[in-house]
């Protein structure tokens with residue numbers, strides 16, 4: 001039994017004290033109701049995983065236009081807040097901490113999700129050329145999004161601000177701004193999806209403006225020590241690309257560093273990403289605060305990056321789906337349950353709350 005690992009040491013994150021350095025990565029599981037109301041089974045699921053030092057919730061839309069998948073939760077109505085309260089209570093009762101991940105899908109949405117039935121909003125009218133959109137009628141080809149008017153952007157920023165306020169009302173310990181994986185903020189950041197000619201496109205400073213306005217608004221609502229930001233400079237999911245990732249992310253990350261957010265959540269690489277253009281070491285050099293890394297980390301690789309001082313926290317995704325007691329299994333070097341991919345997205349308790357513990 002090896003319990004001496006640095007991963008199991010506590011870590012203070014602003015005003016929060018994490019009992020270990022293992023974060024449960026945000027994972028969409030599509031078990032809310034179609035109106036985006038979190039369901040009681042989600043309280044069971046998250047509470048089962050409360051031994052993580054910190055849980056980041058599944059991505060949660062900040063406004064109706066932000067939805068891009070079936071049965072994902074929202075945080076823009078009083079009912080959403082009440083639904084989430086059950087979850088934050090259950091996690092806190094089990095001794096855990098939980099942030100809500102704030103999400104707007106942008107071009108990864110579909111007209112069937114838009115309240116006015118129109119094209120999904122995005123920085124530019126460029127549709128992803130790979131992948132499909134998941135609708136209530138099954139997978140469909142991506143639609144060409146409409147480019148947001150400059151005058152519409154403050155309203156979207158306000159949605160993030162209100163969502164952060166509601167998250168705190170719902171009992172969350174903080175919020176994570178989802179700036180990764182090809183959703184709206186990422187679409188603004190990278191020039192493969194942003195060809196705007198106003199203040200939100202063109203230069204790196206302009207492309208990072210939307211991210212930073214959102215982050216500033218959210219900080220204004222909940223304070224910097226309750227805000228994390230997730231970025232995926234090497235991610236190609238949702239057909240993302242950038243002509244100069246180092247230039248884009250060195251600027252964006254240095255700006256986030258100035259804002260003294262709780263931590264930067266850096267996805268090094270996901271399955272299917274061909275190359276690492278921006279390394280953990282570079283992120284570490286640009287960001288002066290706590291750094292969490294994610295993307296295929298095992299216990300051993302996690303220990304390595306933290307011991308070497310390259311990161312402070314390690315976020316783990318898929319292994320947490322099938323191992324509610326992942327931290328205990330890591331402590332005991334116990335074998336891990338294998339995940340059932342067929343039950344990742346939607347369904348009932350099967351593959352959700354019925355994985356066994358040691």
Ligand SMILES: Cc1cc2nc3c(=O)[nH]c(=O)nc-3n(C[C@H](O)[C@H](O)[C@H](O)COP(=O)(O)O)c2cc1C
Nearest residue numbers: 025026027028058059294295296297316317318344
């Ligand atoms: C089922 C599933 C759902 C996911 N949903 C989200 C999400 O809502 N928000 C997000 O930022 N990343 C999401 N991701 C990405 C994970 O947070 C994580 O970055 C990825 O699984 C790589 O980490 P891992 O190798 O430890 O699993 C999801 C991944 C999976 C497998």
